[in-house]
Amino acid sequence: xxxxxxxxxxxxxxxxxxxxxxxxxxxxxxxxxxxxxxxxxxxxxxxxxxxxxxxxxxxxxxxxxxxxxxxxxxxxxxxxxxxxxxxxxxxxxxxxxxxxxxxxxxxxxxxxxxxxxxxxxxxxxxxxxxxxxxxxxxxxxxxxxxxxxxxxxxxxxxxxxxxxxxxxxxxxxxxxxxxxxxxxxxxxxxxxxxxxxxxxxxxxxxxxxxxxxxxxxxx
Amino acid sequence: xxxxxxxxxxxxxxxxxxxxxxxxxxxxxxxxxxxxxxxxxxxxxxxxxxxxxxxxxxxxxxxxxxxxxxxxxxxxxxxxxxxxxxxxxxxxxxxxxxxxxxxxxxxxxxxxxxxxxxxxxxxxxxxxxxxxxxxxxxxxxxxxxxxxxxxxxxxxxxxxxxxxxxxxxxxxxxxxxxxxxxxxxxxxxxxxxxxxxxxxxxxxxxxxxxxxxxxxxxxxxx
Numbered sequence: 001x002x003x004x005x006x007x008x009x010x011x012x013x014x015x016x017x018x019x020x021x022x023x024x025x026x027x028x029x030x031x032x033x034x035x036x037x038x039x040x041x042x043x044x045x046x047x048x049x050x051x052x053x054x055x056x057x058x059x060x061x062x063x064x065x066x067x068x069x070x071x072x073x074x075x076x077x078x079x080x081x082x083x084x085x086x087x088x089x090x091x092x093x094x095x096x097x098x099x100x101x102x103x104x105x106x107x108x109x110x111x112x113x114x115x116x117x118x119x120x121x122x123x124x125x126x127x128x129x130x131x132x133x134x135x136x137x138x139x140x141x142x143x144x145x146x147x148x149x150x151x152x153x154x155x156x157x158x159x160x161x162x163x164x165x166x167x168x169x170x171x172x173x174x175x176x177x178x179x180x181x182x183x184x185x186x187x188x189x190x191x192x193x194x195x196x197x198x199x200x201x202x203x204x205x206x207x208x209x210x211x212x213x214x215x216x217x218x219x
Numbered sequence: 220x221x222x223x224x225x226x227x228x229x230x231x232x233x234x235x236x237x238x239x240x241x242x243x244x245x246x247x248x249x250x251x252x253x254x255x256x257x258x259x260x261x262x263x264x265x266x267x268x269x270x271x272x273x274x275x276x277x278x279x280x281x282x283x284x285x286x287x288x289x290x291x292x293x294x295x296x297x298x299x300x301x302x303x304x305x306x307x308x309x310x311x312x313x314x315x316x317x318x319x320x321x322x323x324x325x326x327x328x329x330x331x332x333x334x335x336x337x338x339x340x341x342x343x344x345x346x347x348x349x350x351x352x353x354x355x356x357x358x359x360x361x362x363x364x365x366x367x368x369x370x371x372x373x374x375x376x377x378x379x380x381x382x383x384x385x386x387x388x389x390x391x392x393x394x395x396x397x398x399x400x401x402x403x404x405x406x407x408x409x410x411x412x413x414x415x416x417x418x419x420x421x422x423x424x425x426x427x428x429x430x431x432x433x434x435x436x437x438x439x440x441x
Contacts, residue, residue, distance in 0.1 A: 058426060058429075059422060061429070062374065062378075062421070062422050062425035062426045062429055063378070063418055063421045063422050063425065064378040064379070064381035064382075064421060066381045066382060066384075066392065067381055067392065067414070067417055067418050067421050068418070070392060070395075070414050070417070071414040071415060071417075071418050074399075074410045074414055075410050075411040075413075075414035075415060076411070077410075078221060078407075078408040078409075078410050078411035079408070079411050152282065152283065156283070156284075156285040156286070157285070158285075159285035159286075159287040159288060160287065160382070162287075162385070163384075163385065170285075170287055170288070170291075173291065174291070177295060183295050183296060183298075183299035183300075184296070184299055184300055187291060187292055187295065187296050190288055190291065191284070191288060191292070194283065194284060194285060194288055195283065198283035198284075199283055202279070202282060202283050
C-alpha cells in the first residue's frame with residue numbers, strides 16, 4: 001500500500017463520490033415519489049391505474065437494473081428517445097426503486113389493523129381525518145424498516161452506473177486500475193468510499209427504526 | 220426496430236446460451252448459499268457471543284458493500300494481493316455465495332426466532348424429547364417459512380448475476396453486445412431489439428419464480 005498514490009488519486013475519487021451521491025439521492029427521491037403515488041393508487045384500488053401500477057411493479061422487480069439501464073441508454077436512442085447518462089441513471093434508479101418502495105409502503109398501509117379504522121369511524125371521524133390522523137402515522141411507522149432497507153439497496157445499486165459510462169466510484173476504480181495497475185490502492189479506496197457512503201445510512205437507519213418503533217399502538 | 224437481427228443465423232440461440240451461463244452461475248451460488256446459510260443461521264441462533272460478533276460484522280459487510288465492489292475485490296484483488304489467479308466464473312460464484320450465505324443465514328435466524336416458546340413447551344409437555352421436538356414440530360414449520368423465502372433468493376440471485384459481465388464473463392448482455400457489434404452495418408437499430416429481448420428474457424426467467432414464491436407464502440401462512 002502506497003500512500004503517495006492514494007493522495008494522488010484522492011481528488012478523482014472525491015469527484016466520483018460526489019457524482020455517485022448526487023445521482024443516488026436524486027434517484028432515491030424520485031423512487032420515493034413514485035413509490036408513494038403507486039402505493040396510494042394500489043391502496044385505494046383506483047380502477048385502471050392500479051392494474052397499470054401492478055404491471056409496472058412486476059416488470060421492474062423482476063429485471064436487473066443493469067439490463068434496464070442498457071435498454072434505456074443504448075436501446076431507446078435507436079427509436080429516437082435520447083437521454084443523457086446522468087438522467088438515465090436517475091430515471092433507472094427511480095423506476096427500479098419506485099417498484100420496491102411501492103411494495104413496502106403498500107404493505108405498511110395494508111398492515112394497519114381493521115380495528116383501527118373501525119374505531120376511528122365509531123368516534124365519528126370523517127374519511128379524511130381517519131386517513132390523516134390514524135392510518136397514515138401507523139402506516140409510516142410500519143413501513144420505515146422496509147423503506148430504509150430499500151434506500152441502502154438503492155445506494156448499493158448505484159455501482160452499476162459505471163456500465164453506462166457515468167464516472168462514478170466503480171468507473172473511476174476500474175479506469176485507474178486499467179491505466180496504472182495500482183490495484184491494491186484503487187480497491188482500498190473504493191471500499192473506503194463505499195463505507196463512508198453507506199455505513200452512516202445503515203447506522204442512522206437502525207436508529208430511526210428504533211425511534212419510530214415506539215409510536216406503534218396496541219402491540 | 221432491430222428485432223430481425225435475432226432471427227439471423229443462430230443469434231437467438233446464442234442469446235439463450237448467454238442467459239444459461241447467468242442462470243448456471245446463480246443456481247450454483249444459490250445451492251451453496253442455502254446449505255451454508257442454514258448452517259450459519261442455526262449457529263447464530265445458539266447465541267454464542269463469539270459467533271454473534273462474527274456474524275454481525277459479516278452481515279454488516281454484506282449489507283453495505285455493493286456486490287460489484289466485492290466482485291472487483293475478489294477478481295482483481297485476489298490476483299494482485301494474494302497471487303491467486305481465479306477465473307471470472309469462480310470469483311463470481313465466490314462473491315454471490317458470500318452474499319447469499321449472509322442473506323440465507325439471516326432468513327434462517329429469523330425463521331428460528333419466530334417460533335414461539337409455546338411450541339417447545341407443548342412438545343415437551345407431550346413427552347417428546349429434544350430430537351423428536353425438532354423433527355416433528357420445529358423443522359416442519361421452519362421449512363414452510365423458509366421455502367418461499369429461499370425461492371425469492373433465487374430470483375434476486377438471477378438478477379444480481381447480470382453484474383458478471385463487468386468482470387468479463389460472456390453472459391447474455393455480453394452476447395447481446397457482440398450481436399449488435401457484428402451487425403452494426405446491416406441493422407443499425409439492433410440495440411433496441413436486442414436489449415428489449417434481453418429485458419424480456421430476464422423477466423420471463425424471474426417472474427414465474429416470484430409468483431411461485433408469493434403463492435407458497437400465501438398458502439402456508441398460518
